[in-house]
Amino acid sequence: MTNYWxxxxxxxxxxxVLVVGAITWVASPAWAQDKAGEPSPLPGCEDQVRSGGxxxxxxxxxxxxxxxxxxxxxxxxxxxxxxxxKNTDNSLEARKARHMGVFVGSGGEKVRLEFREAEQDGxxxxxxxxxxxxxxxxxxxxxxxxxxxxxxxxCVLQKGAQK
Amino acid sequence: MTYGYSLAAxxxxxxxxxxxxxVDVTGPKLPPRExxxxxxxxxEKEPDTPHETIGHIRVYISRDKLGGGSATPVERAxxxxxxxxCQMGADAVVLIQKTVSNSGEFQTLYVKxxxxxxxx
Numbered sequence: 571m572t573n574y575w576x577x578x579x580x581x582x583x584x585x586x587v588l589v590v591g592a593i594t595w596v597a598s599p600a601w602a603q604d605k606a607g608e609p610s611p612l613p614g615c616e617d618q619v620r621s622g623g624x625x626x627x628x629x630x631x632x633x634x635x636x637x638x639x640x641x642x643x644x645x646x647x648x649x650x651x652x653x654x655x656k657n658t659d660n661s662l663e664a665r666k667a668r669h670m671g672v673f674v675g676s677g678g679e680k681v682r683l684e685f686r687e688a689e690q691d692g693x694x695x696x697x698x699x700x701x702x703x704x705x706x707x708x709x710x711x712x713x714x715x716x717x718x719x720x721x722x723x724x725c726v727l728q729k730g731a732q733k
Numbered sequence: 734m735t736y737g738y739s740l741a742a743x744x745x746x747x748x749x750x751x752x753x754x755x756v757d758v759t760g761p762k763l764p765p766r767e768x769x770x771x772x773x774x775x776x777e778k779e780p781d782t783p784h785e786t787i788g789h790i791r792v793y794i795s796r797d798k799l800g801g802g803s804a805t806p807v808e809r810a811x812x813x814x815x816x817x818x819c820q821m822g823a824d825a826v827v828l829i830q831k832t833v834s835n836s837g838e839f840q841t842l843y844v845k846x847x848x849x850x851x852x853x
Contacts, residue, residue, distance in 0.1 A: 619835070645830070649832040649843045649845070650834050650841075651795075651843065667793070676837040713837065
């Protein structure tokens with residue numbers, strides 16, 4: 571009987587160590603990345619795009635016409651594995667593809683972007699307001715993508731400007 | 734019991750690696766070529782040979798980082814590009830955008846390519 575409890579305790583400890591190790595590994599970007607063999611990023615872009623950043627609405631000004639900025643935003647959301655669900659003259663709504671994971675999985679977040687013509691420091695352009703909405707299904711694995719989408723839009727625009 | 738283990742292994746394999754692609758046809762509709770046709774790849778720069786753009790191919794390869802291993806190289810996306818380009822009747826693919834994104838335990842490699850047809 572004592573042996574049975576001892577074996578069970580040992581098994582529980584092994585499982586606990588494995589779970590904690592796996593969670594720490596995912597949470598630590600330095601461990602999870604292996605930069606060898608990765609593609610080179612777009613000019614002006616981050617090496618790797620990560621979710622996260624401030625919650626709630628975010629605004630960013632781009633000194634480009636509305637149509638150009640909106641097209642860049644579509645390319646940006648597509649590159650982050652979002653599918654455009656609604657596309658009007660002044661707004662976009664896209665949903666991230668879901669992945670079933672070993673622990674929590676990911677995806678299902680909705681990003682909504684609104685575009686309006688604006689002027690900043692005497693320069694005409696487009697103001698983009700973005701927000702990420704999470705839903706109840708799989709919320710544990712859902713992240714805020716607004717910052718990543720706006721940064722990616724910027725690098726798509728920079729690439730376009732270099733052509 | 735064996736059935737249960739096989740099912741669990743299959744689930745694990747599917748959840749560790751996932752690949753999908755999307756095709757947007759924007760140019761002329763051409764007849765498909767044979768399944769494993771020869772496709773040339775160009776990195777960012779279009780070839781000088783006269784050509785027309787048939788459409789765009791977007792390939793997504795996601796991996797669960799818990800499965801270990803290194804990041805997905807672009808080479809891994811090429812068979813999917815080849816398959817889709819042959820279906821579209823293209824001669825070559827110009828790889829125009831690459832993005833690596835991270836979310837929780839998943840890392841996704843996105844590669845966008847322009848399917849082209851040589852006109853001469």
